[in-house]
Amino acid sequence: MTAVVTVAPAREPVTLADAHAHLRLSHTHEDALLERLITAARTEVERLTGRALITQSWRQYIDEMPAERIIRLPVAPIRQVDALTLFASDGTAHVLPPERYVTDLASNPARLRVRAGLEPPRRELNGIEVDMTAGYGDQPADVPAGLRTAILMLMGFWYERRSLVEDGAISGFLPHGFAGALSPYKVLKI
Template sequence: MALALTSGPAVEPVSLAEAKAHLRVDEDAEDDLISALITSARSWVERQYGLALITQGWSFYLDRVPDAGAVALPLAPLQSVESVTFHAGDGGTSELDADGYAYDALSNPARLVFKSVSGGASLRRLNGIEIAYTCGFGDAADDVPAPIRQALLLLIAHWFERREPVPAGGEPPEVPAMVAGLLAPYRQVRL
């Protein structure tokens, strides 16, 4: 299984002005650093919690249809499934009609269920099925839940104040407990 970003977020969930106000920074000298910290904090939260904060396009690749016919999509919240494409071993592709699958955006993780699938034997051996989907809380920063936005601001401040490098092979410093607490309701439970 592989996951590939096809269209990234158009905006960050926290603006430079919001982060600077939270940090109480009035000068412009640190703008590049703060902007990088905003992007890094968003990326860290998305990676750690299996989320897409702002609307993003992704392709999820499978080698074959799972025996149960259901696929858990790795990022939440799911907005829509755009297409399901089969990649043949000879280089050709075919798109599954929307009637051939259903998806459940309310589940966590979201699921796609194949209603009927034919031609599985002719799929290429690696990444033969591509599920293109859109996920995220919405297009604007205000669509992201307030606790997540607050956690981002706290994480940005934590990293801004502690600029020490992580030794090679070492563990990065833990995030503040308040950040983890604000994000806890958004953690996907894996059994």
């Protein structure tokens, strides 16, 4: 199983003003750096938690239908399943109508179950594609405060430690307490 972002989030869950306030910066000559650090920190928070923060589109590729016909979705929160596509050996795509599967978006991880009676895909690899929309919403305020705080923690840590060497030793990449701040938000791996 492989999952990729097909449409990236349109904005970040932490604004430049949030970063300035967190770092107590009054100048703007490093704003380009701050924006890159915010994006990098959001990406790391999403990777570590298995969550999409701001609305984005994903595609999951699966080789064959699981025996129980339950497909676990790779990211949370899932707002909706946009399409479930099965591929024949000749590459012909068959988009299943929503009444042919049922979704459980409240589970951790979210999942869908394909109703019985469907022909399994015949293409050997990536015979199933699931397109979905994930994220808490379109605005920074839609993202839980704990996740936004974790982004600020990490962005600030990286901003203050631009070199990997501190006091003659290689420093860590994550601030103290960061893993604990993320733990309530992690998607379970099954």
